[in-house]
Amino acid sequence: MAETSKLGALQSYAQECVERHNGQSRSSSVLRGALILLIAVNILAFVVGTVPDMAERYRTSLDILLHVSMVVFAWEYAVRIWTAPLHPGGLYTDPVKGRLRYLVSPIMLADLVVLIPYFVGFGAGFDLRFVRVIRLWWLLGITYYLPAVGTLGRVLKRERRTLFAVMVIMLTMLFIASSLVYLLEHERQPERFASIPHAMWWGMATLTTVGYGDVVPESPLGRVLGVIIMLLGVGTFALPAGILASAFSEERKRRDFMLTWSLVARVPLFESLKAREIADIAILLRPMQLTTHEVVFHKDDEADSMFFIVSGELEVELPHEPCRLGRGAHFGELGLIYRRPRTATVIALSHAELLELDAKDLHKLFERRPKLRSSIMAEAERRLASDRTAAEQV
Amino acid sequence: MAETSKLGALQSYAQECVERHNGQSRSSSVLRGALILLIAVNILAFVVGTVPDMAERYRTSLDILLHVSMVVFAWEYAVRIWTAPLHPGGLYTDPVKGRLRYLVSPIMLADLVVLIPYFVGFGAGFDLRFVRVIRLWWLLGITYYLPAVGTLGRVLKRERRTLFAVMVIMLTMLFIASSLVYLLEHERQPERFASIPHAMWWGMATLTTVGYGDVVPESPLGRVLGVIIMLLGVGTFALPAGILASAFSEERKRRDFMLTWSLVARVPLFESLKAREIADIAILLRPMQLTTHEVVFHKDDEADSMFFIVSGELEVELPHEPCRLGRGAHFGELGLIYRRPRTATVIALSHAELLELDAKDLHKLFERRPKLRSSIMAEAERRLASDRTAAEQV
Amino acid sequence: MAETSKLGALQSYAQECVERHNGQSRSSSVLRGALILLIAVNILAFVVGTVPDMAERYRTSLDILLHVSMVVFAWEYAVRIWTAPLHPGGLYTDPVKGRLRYLVSPIMLADLVVLIPYFVGFGAGFDLRFVRVIRLWWLLGITYYLPAVGTLGRVLKRERRTLFAVMVIMLTMLFIASSLVYLLEHERQPERFASIPHAMWWGMATLTTVGYGDVVPESPLGRVLGVIIMLLGVGTFALPAGILASAFSEERKRRDFMLTWSLVARVPLFESLKAREIADIAILLRPMQLTTHEVVFHKDDEADSMFFIVSGELEVELPHEPCRLGRGAHFGELGLIYRRPRTATVIALSHAELLELDAKDLHKLFERRPKLRSSIMAEAERRLASDRTAAEQV
């Protein structure tokens, strides 16, 4: 029994190491990091291996790296099958059927594509070049696990219809532009505009404003067409980026709200609030991460926001003795309430999480929560008084 | 009489097939799809036919395709005239005058331009090359019927004044840039900058940032001018795309609202609401389409929205026995209310339509509709209790 | 006295003709249009005149055009001095001092620059080439009077600080990039990267993504630098366009509001409202101009807005007898209220001004103005009833 549970714990731990998702324990994330690093080194080795000089000089090192990596990833592959039933999402819980289903999941098949040629080829005295190339596949694997890429994926999914529409318009423009330039330039440059597919090389380079200049129309009519195509291209082919950029910033605002929501309840001032009251406040606050020794603001800076400390410790560099603020404290409200520059520099003593509140939103918050208002105003007056006392003592 | 009504039904059905607009019946949309495909194949044949090798090898196939297509489209043309009085929009209802008015509508004249040269030319032993080219015309026809292009059209119409203004500014810049570079470079490169129209080729390539590099100023002053032109171009010629992109996303929000509005009334929870109350809610919800086996969210994902099912069936992968949810049900509210990750994966069992509600908007909705709030909270507490019971039983 | 007032009327009329601003009378705007056309023809003549073939062939015509234009514009110049005291804005009201002040205003000095060389040179047997070139100056004059350019001017003024900031950053990047590439490439390509000013030609072409390709770094380090410069350039040099585009659409919303405001009070339904109540409504409505025979919507289109007629006449193509709607009427509300597609096509019979109201905003308007709600709902029910009656009669 103890044996089994120990094995279970190991399995669960192993699962955390191989699943590059979002494990919590520190040692497992180090192991996960090492696996990602190994992939990155493999990609780099592939790139460097194409430079003839380098390939010759480091041939042995590159070969050793390949063999070691393949063994490591084969071992990782086995561990992932073993731990499949613990996969987050609970998709493969059945010990036998679940593992079989996991084997045919896209991510496992993708890995198999890299591993099989190596082990089969190795036994059969196969050429390793193909195996080298195929490691590029893993690059997609790294990106797949980056949270940023997840955001892009969600944005692409949400905007897929608009993007598809723009894509159809862009392809139609490419077809028409290429056909017309073919008709106008074919006679004059039979080599470069040999057919419409040939003309598309010019068409795409022009519409996307890449403009290599290796193929250009030379007849007067062809150039008039070219000028029109450039003008249309610059107005159309930048559309997808514009659409994606605004969708990106919407998505980020949504994520920020979720992050803020989970932080607000951890500030003592807000602890007693109900979920729906937290939502009211979370809309106004903005999360902010600080690393050790990062400065929140300098003395005499303009005051345009106040801060609540969710975690970590900060130091206010008051003239006589610095003062420390910990979790739950707030600061920076004096500048907002009495409209004056910062009276002291504030520095993070450790990694810290803050919630920032803009001048614009402070008063909205005060209206929604009069109690909060009186509590913050009382603290502000107390601080102001102690400032004056300190000033008088000097 | 029965004869006539049968013919009428046939006419109405034929109308649906040829009008690529938005018919409902399945078989008619298959026929419509086939016609669009035939156009696409014709365009492709035209493109491929310009590659000398291909043209030679597939000459017979391409010729057969041309003849078959022309006959099909001539037949389609006749059917459209026959069914004109049933045209959606009711513009051509009169059997005689309506049909004549339809004959001179732009879309019918456009088709005639493609059909006449073929049939006239065929009789007269005419060269078919011109007919081949003219099929490109149809490409615009396909795009015309895509909903995406309709959106672009509406956006262009709404922003036409701003775009015209920017266009005037861009053309003025082109004129001035080209004239100045002509004055500065004409002496040094009399061939490339032979006249202002010649200089415009460089001017447009530079202002749109295409930059072929086949023509560049060489004198010091010409290059200084070039540097200034590049800077101005990059700030001005990207304006239309920026303006269109923001107009596009506004238009999409408007469409989404309309779609949501029509869905909200089909959710039982909202069924009793009056039209104006539905509008209040529709602003907060976001429509979402799922295909079979698509995952809404995975277990342990962050919870940032809840869902109402408009149509289709979904499965919640609870640990002990999966639970099915059908039309009218809602899910995902537990994560929002108790701020915790998803407790189970949810997968679509069929094509499904959902309405998504963000965390941010859930509380707004609760405020507006207190009854809805108590109904959802009661369900949430029931589900939480049954979760606990299940956990205790394990 | 009558003489004087007749002369005064003539002066006032002449003023309207030469001031390309925004006169009301029809004949004066025709004269103004003719003057603008003459400038455009002059610009075109200048452009065409640089093509050697054309210049030779049309030499006489071009010369006549030049002489005629100069006389016309000299005459216009005199008229403008005469009418200066009537200048809109009332800046030059004093008959003597005002005219003198007007003479040294930028716009008059600019004209003088074109006129003097001609008349002085003509007398002195001067070469006309310089005079030809200088007409380009007028191009800026045309653009100056376009309303679109005024909008751009206001946008540039409002964003001048941000744009200046970005410009400084861009120039710093250009300086640093060019200096570094000069250090890295000077040895290898002493001709192309002869000095930092030479390197700036490459730097600007790269940062703006123009990329002529006539000058490129060739050393490995130079190319690494080039890759970094491209990446930074693409992220920075598109900033001004992005900033301008969003400022442009803000400015447009502001203008739309002003336009709507002036229209709302002319709709009888809203006539009794006070100024501040009109502001409430104007935020929700969107102005729309129609030309004769333009279709507002087709039968069976999706209904997503309703319309109020400010001026002009429209026809609803009802099945039995078309119905005309004039100033003050509203239509399209049935589709919104009963959520169903349009029941008839609506076409403009004359130039018409409408106010459009989105589905989203209809209910907001109803809440703000309950009286308006009952008036519109009553009309809707009456129309629905008459629809049913008509249907029963068929």
Place this chain on the structure above:
Amino acid sequence: MAETSKLGALQSYAQECVERHNGQSRSSSVLRGALILLIAVNILAFVVGTVPDMAERYRTSLDILLHVSMVVFAWEYAVRIWTAPLHPGGLYTDPVKGRLRYLVSPIMLADLVVLIPYFVGFGAGFDLRFVRVIRLWWLLGITYYLPAVGTLGRVLKRERRTLFAVMVIMLTMLFIASSLVYLLEHERQPERFASIPHAMWWGMATLTTVGYGDVVPESPLGRVLGVIIMLLGVGTFALPAGILASAFSEERKRRDFMLTWSLVARVPLFESLKAREIADIAILLRPMQLTTHEVVFHKDDEADSMFFIVSGELEVELPHEPCRLGRGAHFGELGLIYRRPRTATVIALSHAELLELDAKDLHKLFERRPKLRSSIMAEAERRLASDRTAAEQV
């Protein structure tokens, strides 16, 4: 004692001169400006010094400039150490430890990097070329103190995660595109696509749409890949600029609010308001700076906003006698309230600060502050009456 305080005042004044931050006194800002100008001249001298002709001709002047500048900046360096305890932000208050800490601050170390090679090299008969180059370093120093750059810094910091994500996606695309083009083109163009790092030169030039055209794929498959890469590049590599542009305009709105807030309390009409009431109003107003003789609006312009004067004096060009308005006055409300064009031109007589209020927001303000409404309406009626009286007198 008096001696010390005099020295203290000098120290404090010297501090203001060398700290390019935001000193208030006029003479210190002249001195600061002179130092910045000296840096700019040095940069220019460096650039010009790389042009062989120029370098030869102005050799002596350039050398003198170098020596003088170095002495000036060495002296400035010393002054900054002396005044370190007065540094804004109060980071180096301790006379000894503070100065030592200041010595190792990034900005001082950066200066040392420029100064040491000169003084050491000068003594050792060192070649001055390196010293010349190193002055480029100062360019970053200038930009560092520009407020615009501070804004960019804050924007970059706030968006760093999104930008990092996009950067990772862009680099992945670069890697994959370059690897694929290498595989497809290596055989055909072994020189240009010698290795993946070589292929990256093409990859980056294509993805950023720079498109030099010095390296292009030639095989049909390579060109198909190229077309896809262009399409992906134009959609992805413009993302950072789009994200930055929208973040920039958000940041600007935040700054504007702060600026307005500090101005509102200086308008007598608003003086009696409490801080939280000012916030309500500040959201609606927009700050505006005028230089002497700048025109706010012309007679007969469309009226779309009114103005409050924070400081400075303006002149209303009324027909009979111009009228002056000073601090605290408001104007332009007649056009808004009675919806009519401007009745007179308004010009600034001195540098002036205004607060602008849009038509749209005027009514919001009136609702929030009924007293303000009656005060402004009373003034409007008084002015209208005096207008009429004036008109009757004519």
